[in-house]
Amino acid sequence: MLTRIVTMLLIAALGYVPGVQAADPLVVSVWGGNWKDTIDRVVAKPFTAKTGVPVEFEVGGTIDRLAKARVAKGNPLVDVTFTTSHVARLYISDGLFSPLDMSKLPNAKELAREAIRSEYHIGGWAYVYTIVYRPDLVKEDITRWSDLWKPSLRGKIAMPDFDPSHIITIAALMEGGNEVTWQKGQERLRQLKPSIVAFFSTDAQSQDLMKTGQAPVQVMLSVNAYHLQEQGLPVTLVQPADFPGIVGIDTMAVMAGTKKAEAAHQFINLALSKEIQTQLVESLKAGPVNGGATVPTKLRGQPGIFVAPAEWKERGYIMNDEVRAKTLPAWREWFTANIVKK
Amino acid sequence: MRLLLLPALGVLTIFAVALGALFRYSLLTFVPGSLQTGGLTLENFRGVASPEYLGYIWDTVVLSAATTVLTLVASYPVAYALARASSRAARSWLLVLTLAPFFTGAIVRTYAWILVLGNTVVTWPVPMLFTERGVLVGLVHFSMPTMILLLAAAISHVDPAYERAAASLGATPARVFWRVTLPLSMPGVVSGSLIVFAWTLSAFPTPELLGGGKVKMIANAVKDLALDSFNWPGGAAFAMVALLLTLALLAGVGRASTGRHAE
Numbered sequence: 001m002l003t004r005i006v007t008m009l010l011i012a013a014l015g016y017v018p019g020v021q022a023a024d025p026l027v028v029s030v031w032g033g034n035w036k037d038t039i040d041r042v043v044a045k046p047f048t049a050k051t052g053v054p055v056e057f058e059v060g061g062t063i064d065r066l067a068k069a070r071v072a073k074g075n076p077l078v079d080v081t082f083t084t085s086h087v088a089r090l091y092i093s094d095g096l097f098s099p100l101d102m103s104k105l106p107n108a109k110e111l112a113r114e115a116i117r118s119e120y121h122i123g124g125w126a127y128v129y130t131i132v133y134r135p136d137l138v139k140e141d142i143t144r145w146s147d148l149w150k151p152s153l154r155g156k157i158a159m160p161d162f163d164p165s166h167i168i169t170i171a172a173l174m175e176g177g178n179e180v181t182w183q184k185g186q187e188r189l190r191q192l193k194p195s196i197v198a199f200f201s202t203d204a205q206s207q208d209l210m211k212t213g214q215a216p217v218q219v220m221l222s223v224n225a226y227h228l229q230e231q232g233l234p235v236t237l238v239q240p241a242d243f244p245g246i247v248g249i250d251t252m253a254v255m256a257g258t259k260k261a262e263a264a265h266q267f268i269n270l271a272l273s274k275e276i277q278t279q280l281v282e283s284l285k286a287g288p289v290n291g292g293a294t295v296p297t298k299l300r301g302q303p304g305i306f307v308a309p310a311e312w313k314e315r316g317y318i319m320n321d322e323v324r325a326k327t328l329p330a331w332r333e334w335f336t337a338n339i340v341k342k
Numbered sequence: 343m344r345l346l347l348l349p350a351l352g353v354l355t356i357f358a359v360a361l362g363a364l365f366r367y368s369l370l371t372f373v374p375g376s377l378q379t380g381g382l383t384l385e386n387f388r389g390v391a392s393p394e395y396l397g398y399i400w401d402t403v404v405l406s407a408a409t410t411v412l413t414l415v416a417s418y419p420v421a422y423a424l425a426r427a428s429s430r431a432a433r434s435w436l437l438v439l440t441l442a443p444f445f446t447g448a449i450v451r452t453y454a455w456i457l458v459l460g461n462t463v464v465t466w467p468v469p470m471l472f473t474e475r476g477v478l479v480g481l482v483h484f485s486m487p488t489m490i491l492l493l494a495a496a497i498s499h500v501d502p503a504y505e506r507a508a509a510s511l512g513a514t515p516a517r518v519f520w521r522v523t524l525p526l527s528m529p530g531v532v533s534g535s536l537i538v539f540a541w542t543l544s545a546f547p548t549p550e551l552l553g554g555g556k557v558k559m560i561a562n563a564v565k566d567l568a569l570d571s572f573n574w575p576g577g578a579a580f581a582m583v584a585l586l587l588t589l590a591l592l593a594g595v596g597r598a599s600t601g602r603h604a605e
Contacts, residue, residue, distance in 0.1 A: 063569040063570070063572070064569075066377075067569075070377060089375065090375070090376065090377050090572060091377075093375065093376040093377055093378060094376070094377035094378060158554075161555040161566075161570075162566075162569075162570040163570065197472060197554070198471075198472045198554030198555060198556065199554060199555025199556065200554075200555065201550060201555065201570075205551070208453070208456065209554075212456065212457065212460055212462055213462070214456075214460050214471060214472075214554075322375065325375040325572075326374045326375030327374070327375075328374075328375075328571065328572070329372075329374050329571040329572060329573050330374070332566070332570055332571045333571070336394070336566070337394050340555055340556060340558075341394070341397070341556075342556065
């Protein structure tokens with residue numbers, strides 16, 4: 001009798017009650033703030049309702065999470081990872097992602113071709129890096145990338161320094177090159193230097209610079225600009241008339257070594273369904289990857305929102321992920337030495 | 343008794359292993375577009391010996407030295423008042439005002455400076471935000487509470503009888519300060535300066551936010567290399583060089599200041 005009581009007490013102390021053990025949660029790695037909240041509300045909750053598998057999140061910056069994944073290689077702390085399409089190449093190069101089993105992703109058949117980035121990672125939504133400005137502080141219309149070089153915008157522009165690939169590619173495109181022949185745009189970029197008032201390292205810094213008016217013109221993520229509009233800040237997103245915005249695709253992947261590959265695939269498949277994609281469009285103001293998703297009329301044709309398959313190429317420029325991942329260190333080195341430094 | 347040393351030895355071992363791992367990484371070849379590293383190389387150290395990275399080191403040392411001097415000058419009067427104010431209420435208020443910044447995080451304080459330095463609250467005659475001037479203001483503000491407390495402790499140990507004796511012999515207040523108070527409070531000046539100089543050498547959030555990407559100190563450059571360029575071996579090499587430089591500088595400054603104090 002005493003033994004039984006002690007056993008029951010020990011089981012209770014360990015938090016284990018036979019018959020009501022909670023399912024092992026699926027751990028999803030994602031950016032914090034609005035990104036995590038949206039994924040939780042739009043994807044994780046319906047996933048748990050459908051499968052009974054709870055979802056936990058590991059939040060952090062793109063590279064922080066990559067670093068964590070690397071040290072946990074072989075015994076991953078997370079099961080599904082959201083990351084940008086080119087940083088996913090780094091995960092792949094280190095064997096951190098497991099190949100996707102497309103037979104378990106039936107919704108992938110409805111995806112835009114551009115969304116399937118590799119056999120390891122698949123797009124969840126799209127956006128563009130484009131020009132965003134505050135018309136209350138900039139008294140002229142900005143309609144083209146070339147407008148950034150106008151003397152009237154001197155000391156008003158901010159752009160990311162952690163990843164200058166967008167402006168480097170745009171400058172190269174303007175000079176008849178592309179991300180591979182990026183050197184063609186170097187001289188043009190040097191001419192832009194006096195116009196840049198600040199560089200930002202995070203989305204939060206970018207938004208603060210816009211809110212305070214310190215940098216009322218920015219090369220900015222369309223999703224962040226829509227977020228600022230929702231907060232009541234009067235910002236205008238430009239659909240540049242001369243060259244398209246640079247497309248970004250946030251992707252999902254299953255971690256190599258996960259013991260919950262089945263649930264991970266179910267989660268990704270649900271995120272790709274047209275119903276969930278419709279909600280993601282409304283919440284994030286990002287472009288759907290599933291062509292069957294419903295896009296509200298007010299968002300159709302807006303920067304970063306692609307509806308018809310042809311729009312991906314007509315209204316956006318998609319960089320080669322591998323070229324971007326391999327060349328980014330060289331881009332950063334040149335950009336820091338020639339544009340960032342005084 | 344020796345057993346009591348075990349926790350310290352444990353911590354030291356962990357740090358030594360971490361430093362060893364960092365050193366090992368700094369000798370591995372960086373492969374662009376991959377997290378895999380190649381064989382052993384000294385190329386990373388050659389890379390950080392370039393003018394660009396030496397420039398970051400120079401900027402950091404200059405900013406740290408300027409921060410130390412300005413913090414000392416700005417903090418001494420406050421510390422003196424804190425140590426010598428006759429009114430207990432005044433001392434309490436000064437102490438509260440001095441400690442108040444400790445209760446707000448460094449990030450919050452820095453964001454407040456973005457507003458103040460960015461012409462939204464005050465219109466500055468020269469650009470402040472995203473310049474070395476702005477970063478300097480932020481670093482001085484960040485360092486002042488610690489400097490004030492260290493100086494106040496040192497000044498409170500100076501017996502006012504010495505100052506009264508000097509004054510009674512005809513010394514002006516300025517002469518009393520220069521010949522009596524300041525020399526006797528040198529232990530506080532030296533320890534405060536060393537601490538402020540050391541932590542400013544590794545400053546990260548203040549230059550990151552107030553520098554707007556244009557003012558970079560060593561820690562920002564290491565982060566850029568390792569986290570933004572994915573060049574972890576390069577970041578490790580720069581961190582190693584910066585660590586050795588910091589230790590050498592601190593040893594030099596410490597030896598110079600304690601030597602002079604002993605004379």
